[in-house]
Amino acid sequence: MNFQPHEKLSKHVVSKWSASFGRLNREQTGITGLLSFSEAWTIARDFLYPRDLTDASPPPPKKIRDVKAAFDVLAQCKMLPVLMEDFLEDMHKQQYLVTREIKIFMDKYDATSDPQYIAKMAIRVVEWYKGWSPPSELGGTLAAAYTLNFQTHIYSVLPPSFTRGFKALLNLTFNLVHMASVPEWMSSLVPANHPPPARADSPLWSAFDKLGLLDRYESLVSSVCYEYIEAYILETCTKRWDESMLVAIREWMTDNIVPWMIMPYARGARNAEEARSMLQGVGSRLDFHVCKTLTDLRTSEIFDIIVDYPDSSGALHDLKECLQRVDQRSQLVQTLRKANNKRLLHPGADTKDILTQYVSIIRCLRIVDPPGVLLYKVADPIRRYLRDRPDTIRCIVASLVGDGESGDSLVDDNEPIQPLQQQQEEDYSDPNWEPEPIDAGPEFRTNKPSDIISTLVSIYDSKELFVKELQVLLAQRLLAITDGNYEKERRNIEILKIRFGESALQVCEVMLRDMTDSKRTDTHIQAQKSSNLHATVISKHFWPPLQSGKFQMPGQLKELREKYAKEFHLFKPDKKLNWLPHLGTLKLDIELDDRTISAEVPPLEAACIELFSQKDEWSVKELIEQMAGSMESTAIIKALGTWIDLGILKEEGEDVYRLLNTAEEGDQGHRPSTRPAMTIDEEPPVTSLQQQEAAQMQVFWKFIEGMLTNLGTLSLDRIQSMLKFAPGYDRNIEQLGGFMEAARREGLVTVKDGMWKLQR
Amino acid sequence: MEQITPTIAPPRAAKAPVTGQTTESLGSVTKRLSSELMTLMMSSSPGISAFPKSDANLFEWVGTIEGPSGTIYAGLTYKISINFPANYPYAAPTIKFDSPCYHPNVDINSGAICLDILQDKWSAVYSVQTILLSLQSLLGEPNNASPLNPDAARIWDTPQEFKTQVMRYYRPIDA
Numbered sequence: 001m002n003f004q005p006h007e008k009l010s011k012h013v014v015s016k017w018s019a020s021f022g023r024l025n026r027e028q029t030g031i032t033g034l035l036s037f038s039e040a041w042t043i044a045r046d047f048l049y050p051r052d053l054t055d056a057s058p059p060p061p062k063k064i065r066d067v068k069a070a071f072d073v074l075a076q077c078k079m080l081p082v083l084m085e086d087f088l089e090d091m092h093k094q095q096y097l098v099t100r101e102i103k104i105f106m107d108k109y110d111a112t113s114d115p116q117y118i119a120k121m122a123i124r125v126v127e128w129y130k131g132w133s134p135p136s137e138l139g140g141t142l143a144a145a146y147t148l149n150f151q152t153h154i155y156s157v158l159p160p161s162f163t164r165g166f167k168a169l170l171n172l173t174f175n176l177v178h179m180a181s182v183p184e185w186m187s188s189l190v191p192a193n194h195p196p197p198a199r200a201d202s203p204l205w206s207a208f209d210k211l212g213l214l215d216r217y218e219s220l221v222s223s224v225c226y227e228y229i230e231a232y233i234l235e236t237c238t239k240r241w242d243e244s245m246l247v248a249i250r251e252w253m254t255d256n257i258v259p260w261m262i263m264p265y266a267r268g269a270r271n272a273e274e275a276r277s278m279l280q281g282v283g284s285r286l287d288f289h290v291c292k293t294l295t296d297l298r299t300s301e302i303f304d305i306i307v308d309y310p311d312s313s314g315a316l317h318d319l320k321e322c323l324q325r326v327d328q329r330s331q332l333v334q335t336l337r338k339a340n341n342k343r344l345l346h347p348g349a350d351t352k353d354i355l356t357q358y359v360s361i362i363r364c365l366r367i368v369d370p371p372g373v374l375l376y377k378v379a380d381p382i383r384r385y386l387r388d389r390p391d392t393i394r395c396i397v398a399s400l401v402g403d404g405e406s407g408d409s410l411v412d413d414n415e416p417i418q419p420l421q422q423q424q425e426e427d428y429s430d431p432n433w434e435p436e437p438i439d440a441g442p443e444f445r446t447n448k449p450s451d452i453i454s455t456l457v458s459i460y461d462s463k464e465l466f467v468k469e470l471q472v473l474l475a476q477r478l479l480a481i482t483d484g485n486y487e488k489e490r491r492n493i494e495i496l497k498i499r500f501g502e503s504a505l506q507v508c509e510v511m512l513r514d515m516t517d518s519k520r521t522d523t524h525i526q527a528q529k530s531s532n533l534h535a536t537v538i539s540k541h542f543w544p545p546l547q548s549g550k551f552q553m554p555g556q557l558k559e560l561r562e563k564y565a566k567e568f569h570l571f572k573p574d575k576k577l578n579w580l581p582h583l584g585t586l587k588l589d590i591e592l593d594d595r596t597i598s599a600e601v602p603p604l605e606a607a608c609i610e611l612f613s614q615k616d617e618w619s620v621k622e623l624i625e626q627m628a629g630s631m632e633s634t635a636i637i638k639a640l641g642t643w644i645d646l647g648i649l650k651e652e653g654e655d656v657y658r659l660l661n662t663a664e665e666g667d668q669g670h671r672p673s674t675r676p677a678m679t680i681d682e683e684p685p686v687t688s689l690q691q692q693e694a695a696q697m698q699v700f701w702k703f704i705e706g707m708l709t710n711l712g713t714l715s716l717d718r719i720q721s722m723l724k725f726a727p728g729y730d731r732n733i734e735q736l737g738g739f740m741e742a743a744r745r746e747g748l749v750t751v752k753d754g755m756w757k758l759q760r
Numbered sequence: 761m762e763q764i765t766p767t768i769a770p771p772r773a774a775k776a777p778v779t780g781q782t783t784e785s786l787g788s789v790t791k792r793l794s795s796e797l798m799t800l801m802m803s804s805s806p807g808i809s810a811f812p813k814s815d816a817n818l819f820e821w822v823g824t825i826e827g828p829s830g831t832i833y834a835g836l837t838y839k840i841s842i843n844f845p846a847n848y849p850y851a852a853p854t855i856k857f858d859s860p861c862y863h864p865n866v867d868i869n870s871g872a873i874c875l876d877i878l879q880d881k882w883s884a885v886y887s888v889q890t891i892l893l894s895l896q897s898l899l900g901e902p903n904n905a906s907p908l909n910p911d912a913a914r915i916w917d918t919p920q921e922f923k924t925q926v927m928r929y930y931r932p933i934d935a
Contacts, residue, residue: 710811
């Protein structure tokens with residue numbers, strides 16, 4: 001019983017042995033089969049053996065028929081897998097040869113950073129690969145196993161610096177597409193007896209492919225391509241906004257990148273059709289990258305692009321097209337908002353500049369995004385900022401009437417003049433209606449292409465403010481006209497009527513008519529009794545408050561006025577002239593003992609010098625008394641200064657002014673030249689809207705003070721409702737809040753839990 | 761030269777005369793009170809002030825009077841209430857001290873005031889402002905002949921004692 005296992009084992013061994021023998025001997029007589037197998041094994045093994053390519057001795061001649069027969073024998077014996085294992089084993093032993101050469105090349109590369117060594121290495125390694133490759137007749141399994149083993153080995157021995165070198169080499173290939181002269185080392189890669197390849201870089205690419213480098217380094221290849229494109233775009237497009245670059249870039253892509261792409265991405269293509277379908281995916285990825293790069297670039301430049309508008313419309317059209325592919329609208333908005341905050345919306349910027357830039361932004365973003373969502377998002381902070389600036393309205397109004405001084409008006413003269421447009425309700429019955437873009441916020445209002453002026457005016461809630469400011473501006477301009485030519489103003493008013501509507505500008509009409517009526521009245525009065533005085537008669541109720549202040553014209557000036565007033569009264573018995581003593585100009589000829597001086601001056605100056613015809617020496621206080629005026633002494637001193645500059649008066653000691661009946665030696669020569677004879681009052685005659693506003697707020701403040709004194713603490717709501725006792729109160733609660741906040745900053749009131757009280 | 765007719769008539773003066781009308785419409789009273797309020801607000805009389813209690817009723821006002829400097833009441837602030845009758849200004853408003861005021865002509869409990877112009881000497885030409893000014897001067901110059909507070913009238917001549925009493929009753933306003 002003890003022998004049983006042994007017996008079993010022997011039996012097993014015997015049966016295995018005979019099976020193996022039978023397989024190798026192939027049922028031939030004796031052991032001839034075995035012998036022929038042995039011979040075939042040797043031939044086959046010898047044939048496959050990976051030889052040292054550097055070995056100069058020629059490889060033993062091979063009779064391909066013998067080899068084939070040998071492989072047939074082995075196949076019959078089912079020994080091919082074993083042979084394959086053996087071969088791979090041999091290969092493993094011989095790999096040090098390749099490793100050695102790779103190291104030499106890599107050392108050279110590390111020393112020089114010249115990518116040609118990488119190229120040479122690739123070509124050389126391919127030679128090894130080809131040299132060792134088993135013939136394809138032996139079937140796919142062996143070839144695949146060989147390639148896998150070979151590549152695995154290569155990857156394992158490539159040093160880290162290879163990645164860098166490979167990248168440099170890839171970068172070089174871009175130049176090869178069109179490079180007329182290929183670097184010498186590159187041409188030397190092709191053996192001399194071969195015909196030169198159609199493309200200098202094709203041997204390289206096929207080498208990369210053979211070694212599987214393209215698959216292994218796929219992301220590297222594409223990133224090299226991306227970087228190459230980026231570099232090109234940055235180089236060609238930065239600060240070039242005048243023309244559309246996108247078309248040029250795409251052409252460049254077709255001419256340069258697409259041919260290049262064929263190598264890494266469409267080598268296997270047999271015809272153009274196939275190549276196209278292979279390149280489609282990667283091509284559209286690259287095109288996306290082009291758009292993204294350009295968008296990034298233009299986004300970073302957007303503020304300057306807008307500054308350059310309209311010379312930068314090319315860039316804007318590009319941006320529009322790119323944004324349709326790349327979803328970077330929010331980045332654009334953020335960048336622009338940031339740039340605006342940093343470069344535009346600060347105290348150092350002129351309101352006019354802000355407005356100009358705002359108008360440019362409107363125009364530019366309309367190109368980029370016609371529905372206006374981007375504009376809405378960007379414009380909001382600008383509009384809020386402009387609303388807080390005191391002179392915004394004035395700037396807009398000045399540009400409305402085409403203030404000559406600035407030259408470049410905000411408004412394009414070619415733009416047709418249209419009535420102001422109000423926010424429109426959505427017209428859903430419009431067949432061309434489109435929904436709001438998806439990134440539109442809830443408060444977004446489709447701003448249908450309305451004109452610039454409408455947009456500017458809509459910064460404010462009502463157009464009444466504009467009309468008021470217009471009035472002030474018109475008053476200033478009308479009063480400044482001395483030659484009686486009001487045509488320009490009339491034209492302006494007509495233009496503005498189209499915008500603001502007839503009724504809004506009725507007051508301006510009246511003002512204008514006052515001027516022409518005055519002229520007629522004056523002509524009539526002059527006809528009755530010629531006078532040197534030409535009065536402008538205005539209807540007080542239709543004019544903005546004018547600079548007031550009282551003083552009596554002395555001497556002959558007074559007579560002049562009284563005579564004129566009398567004539568006027570005869571002409572219009574129901575009217576009485578109420579002089580505005582500060583306004584107007586006087587042309588004076590001052591006759592002195594030795595000279596006559598002509599000057600054109602404001603009334604106060606004239607009044608002063610008139611008094612000097614009574615006596616030669618005056619003090620400021622006496623002058624004020626004589627004129628029964630309520631003006632500040634500084635105004636008198638200023639008026640006297642004008643005459644001192646003209647060499648007519650002289651300041652003699654403290655507060656005493658003396659008339660120079662004869663010119664002082666040496667004094668007269670240079671003085672008049674330092675200042676023009678006509679002095680212009682810097683202060684505009686019309687009380688500005690701001691001053692009116694301030695005066696009004698002063699009244700409201702009195703009321704607030706009164707209610708807080710008597711009623712103790714009050715909430716903002718209560719103050720607002722109590723202010724209805726104040727005549728003309730028309731502010732909303734936000735404005736009141738702002739006002740109270742300002743009062744708090746001045747230390748007039750305090751607030752606690754929303755309750756306001758007076759600071760005592 | 762032909763006559764030119766004026767094309768623009770100045771807007772008619774909006775102010776209607778307030779006094780001298782016998783018809784007492786609430787509207788004209790309101791108008792009068794509004795204009796008095798405006799005058800009071802714009803005048804800068806130191807130490808006197810008044811304002812309607814609420815925006816709904818123009819006939820009830822609250823006033824503030826600071827004691828005139830140089831008198832016993834200097835530095836003290838008193839609240840008063842002013843009620844206008846419907847036939848104001850033909851009848852005097854009812855005025856009383858809200859904060860307790862120790863004064864010969866003021867009832868310490870009810871706050872009622874004995875002042876001739878508020879009773880038989882009233883005239884339509886007086887206004888809130890003149891009343892407040894009169895009250896302010898009354899603080900420093902009481903009419904001891906017709907006292908509402910005889911104790912106060914009695915000790916008026918001893919300022920030390922009087923001041924003590926004033927301060928005993930005085931309640932500062934927590935405004």
